[in-house]
Amino acid sequence: MYDITIIGCGVIGASLAYRLSRYDLRVLVLERENDVAMGTTKANSAIVHAGYDPMNGTLMAKLNVRGSEMMEGLCKDLDVHYQRSGSLVIAFSKQELLTLQEMYENGKRNGVPGLKLLSAEQTHAMEPNLADTVRGALYAPSAAIIDPWGLCIAEAETAVKNGVELRLRTAVTGIEQQAGHVLLHTSTGDVQTRFAVNCTGTHAHELAEMAGGEGWEAKPTRGEYYLLDKSSGDLVKHVIFQCPSSVGKGVLVSPTVHGNLIVGPNAADADDADDKRTTAPGLHEVQTVARRSVPTIDIRQCIRTFAGVRAITNRPDFIIEPDDVCPGLLHLAGIKSPGLSAAPAIAEYAEKLLGQMGVCYVEKPDFDGTRRVTRFKHLSGEEKAKLVAENPLYGRVICRCETITEGEIVDAIHSPIPPCSIDGVKRRAGAGMGRCQGGFCGPRVMEILARELKTDQMDILQDQDGTFLITGQTKMGGAKA
Amino acid sequence: MTELICITCPKGCHLTVDEENGFAVTGNACPRGEAYGKNELQHPVRVVTSTVRLTGGAAPRLPVKTDKPLPKDKVFDCMALLDAVVAAAPVKVGDVLLANICGTDVNIVATKNA
Amino acid sequence: MKYDLVVIGGGPAGLAAAHAAWEDGCKSICILERDKELGGILNQCIHNGFGLHFFKEELTGPEYAGRFIEMLRSTGVEVKTDAMVLDVTHDKQVHVVSAASGYEVLDAQSVVLAMGCRERTRGAIAIPGTRPAGVFTAGAAQRYLNIEGYMVGKRVVILGSGDIGLIMARRMTLEGAKVLACVELMPYSGGLTRNIVQCLNDFDIPLYLSHTITDIQGRDRVERVTVSQIDNKRQPIPGTEMVFDCDTVLLSVGLIPENELSRATGLEMDARTNGPVVYENMETSIPGVFACGNVVHVHDLVDFVTAESQRAGHAAAAYCAGQVAASTVIKPISAGNGVGYTVPQHIRMDAVTDAVSLFFRVRAVYRDAKIVITDETGAQIAAFAREHLAPGEMESIKLPRVLLDKVQGALTVSIEEGK
Secondary structure, three states: OEEEEEEOOOHHHHHHHHHHOOEOOOEEEEOOOOOOOOOHHHOOOOEEOOOOOOOOOOHHHHHHHHHHHHHHHHHHHHOOOEEOOOEEEEEOOHHHHHHHHHHHHHHHHHOOOOOEEEEHHHHHHHOOOOOOOOOEEEEEOOOEEEOHHHHHHHHHHHHHHOOOEEEOOOOEEEEEEEOOEEEEEEOOOOEEEEEEEEOOHHHHHHHHHHOOOOOOOEOOEEEEEEEEOHHHOOOOOOEEEEOOEOOEOOOEEEEOOOOOEEEEOOOEEOOOOOOOOEOHHHHHHHHHHHHHHOOOOOHHHEEEEEEEEEOOEOOOOOEEEEOOOOOOEEEEEOOOOOHHHHHHHHHHHHHHHHHHHOOOOOEOOOOOOOOOOOOHHHOOHHHHHHHHHHOHHHHOEEEOOOOEEHHHHHHHHOOOOOOOEHHHHHHHHOOOOOOOOOOOOHHHHHHHHHHHOOOOHHHOEOOOOOOEOOOEEOOOHHHHO | OEEEEOOOOOOOOEEEEEHHHOOEEEOOOOHHHHHHHHHHHHOOEEOOEEEEEEEOOOOOEEEEEEOOOEEHHHHHHHHHHHHOOEEEOOOOOOOEEEOOHHHOOOOEEEOOOO | OEEEEEEEOOOHHHHHHHHHHHHOOOOOEEEEOOOOOOOHHHHHOOOEEEOOOOOOOOEEHHHHHHHHHHHHHOOOOEEEOOEEEEEEOOOOEEEEEEOOOEEEEEEEEEEEEOOOEEEOOHHHHOOOEOOOEOEEEHHHHHHHHHHHOEEOOOEEEEEOOOHHHHHHHHHHHHOOOEEEEEEOOOOOOOOOHHHHHHHHHHHOOOEEOOEEEEEEEOOOEOOEEEEEEEOOOOOEOOOOOEEEEOOEEEEOOOEEEOOHHHHHOOOOEOOOOOOEOOOOOOEOOOOOEEEOHHHOOOOOOHHHHHHHHHHHHHHHHHHHOOOOOOOOOEEEEEEOOOEEEEEOOEEEHHHOOOEEEEEEEEOOOEEEEEEEEEEOOOOEEEEEEEEEEOOOOOEEEEEEHHHHOOOOOOEEEEEEOOO
16 A cells, blocks of 8 residues: 555656655655656746746745745756746737736735836846837746756656655556545556545546546647757847736747757647647747747757647646545646646645645655766866766767767666656757757667667667657568568 | 660769660760660669678678679669678678679679778 | 867868878878767768769768778878867867767867768758657668668658658668658759669659648657648648658758857858858868868768868868968958859968869759859959759869959859850
8 A cells, every 4th residue: 555646757746756755655656658757847838937927816826936936946956957047028018018017016916036127128138139129028037947857857766766666657547535545547557545646737637537526627738839959049048928818928938958949839729638749830820929029039940849738727726636526636737837837836735735634744864855967068177087087988979969978878777767768868868959859869879778778779769658760670681571 | 765864973964865876875974974875775774782781890780782783673682682691790891792693793792891 | 189180070071181181291180080980971871972083983981981091091190989079279279078088188280170060850840740759860760771770660751852861762662661752842852863863763752842741640650741732932732732651751851060169169150051161271260270071061972072171181281381371362252143152251362372162052953054253343253154053963163363363352153044
């Protein structure tokens, strides 16, 4: 019997697992994919919002501001890329200047620190590449940019290191409330657990329906993005938002922690929870709207387009509550934007709710909540020399675009949650993130993965299960006939 | 009259071959083009480049080629032969790995040291 | 560690530059190659067609590289493989890391940049659809197939008709895959005509000009693609959609100079070539730093890479010998009507002995056209008749010194269409 079973290991599930790993509890994490961070966590704007946006009094408002407060320290502890860049919401009209005023007031009530309304002049002084038509901005110095999958992986790894059990490729197929515990039917066998937590992102409503309740209505919404080459990375220094509309925070233009420029998203209805396609009209819309903010964006510098799905529901706020039918199941659902920003606070809040549901917390004396990663390119010349002298694998650069060494890739493969795919290595070590998008290093990463995992190169995947790369070998003699 | 594009070199001359007049070639910039034009309509040939399995080398495959052009209709027969060849390092550029293939005087030779 | 010349990149450009500099008496030369062996991309280009200009015979890629590697063997040129250059400073310190020698800083009197180019990716052309496995650049697929012996698919659609894409159409077909189509955005092929003939026509692979892939479908692996005809604004024409059931898409949609180091070093860059701006002897905006091969502009034939790189190597040797190409008269060259770019971008008149070769690419297909050189006054300096001009082929002209002396101010290279 597990004390707590977390279903889904995106940034919400991982944040909770990390939080709970400090206590003397039997915690299990179930993830249907072959790796963690495989849903919305790997395809979003990568922003820690300041928290002026959600309506005062909502859970979203409270947890966003609290999450933003916690994030810097968390990223420091876990060695995750985080940069407090600050954000600007820009206004193009008198009407929008009024909206900024309202957001400013709302933000003050939410407790967002340091908010300032800027004149057009002040705005352009901060961001010279903004359009001349910008008439003012709301400046939020506490907003930040972050590596979202990096955070999820770091939290999940650290949880595993501290005794949390992770079962990948395990999908929950049924939930039953029994006397004093919850029975989970899964693709890899039944699990008995005192409490279960639904962290399944865009699939959360399916789990609520499995439990037998009404749940809520999911309205998955696709957001399409462009990622631009590093040569465009300093076009803006802050996260640039336009005034929000009814469908979301609109198209943003922002530097990323990896030095690129991210442009997006739009808001298009998704066919289902996994509908991550991009479309020509969608991308065109993103491009057109973004140019209103920053007219000099050069889309030819694009190195990748992608889409993510937001877990939007028919309820305006996050859905954080125990299930009606199955009281041992806690939902952390409807975690749309600012879900990433709120993630640590959602975990903190869930911990409290689970306590109210009957979980007793006793701290483990040997808990180590920190993590360190070697990143070759960020070291000084002397440090590089010392590292390569100790381990020559750090002297072999595999990813040319991002300067990622074999040593770092091997470190990633032997981390607490070993990746089995080229993209799994990419999300951990950064190989393949650059302008050639793995064209040069893909085959070499495949070779290293096969060697370190003692498997055949033909079994190495691009990403999720089914994403095989090799269809056969050449020159296998008569064997092929 | 048949129009052809010469493939002997990257220039790609547009040739005209007159079948009625002894396969006379016009449009060629060099004698190789004339030979190509005459050949292509009567008995077309191609150089085949591919790989064979390699043991004991740094890489699992060794690049090879036919040392002379092969009749075009024998290209896939040649590929089938290569399927079964296993070269063992050390190999030098030009080493013959398979001689007189498909009943011709064409050999398969290594194109890289290994 | 001090060197007269450090050559960054051991592909055809770096090999030729190092060899030329050695022959000119440059005695301490080091080639830094990031791969495990010399030869660069030629090692995976196992097809033939290389060397007709330079060696006067038809060689495969590995053979062409092998000749140069052999030529270098008898010299004292030092080679470090598996060595990645992290930084080149303004005072020509080269920071390099390798598993064998660790982290080193080399003091170079001169530097030749010869890092080659890379392929444009799916992201660079933003093809809509899902993101399944099975979308490869043609070069990545070529590496899997020719070096590792792996097939990357069974039913293939190729986007782009660049030479690597065409060559891969034949390679995949010979190895048993079915290549369903080659799809080209432009109304003409981006590759050499002879490759259309011997790689597509020989195997009855259809080439769809003025078409593009408008959708890629498949959750895990590519399942199908939609191909549409495009209008003259490059917009898909409704009703022209063709659906291909395939498991693989190969992209051959262009090459871009590998300009990371060139930029980081602070060289003046040319937005049209995406490579550094060079003078007549391949010197960049930093004296003593030279560049050659595909890192400057993407070539069609390796033979021309060799010729250009030899010029860079000779110039580097001259620089080390103290012959600094200073000049009071610099003539800029601009790309006029129908011309995409020119290399070099500037000519220093003092450095010109008998003639300067100009390289460029045209922006469209022309028949019976003229390459016209004019100067600032609009006066025609020279004209060269050409039966056939195409963007897939690099053009070159030779301008004798006597003509250059007549030029007032800047030169412009443009194309005049035939009647």
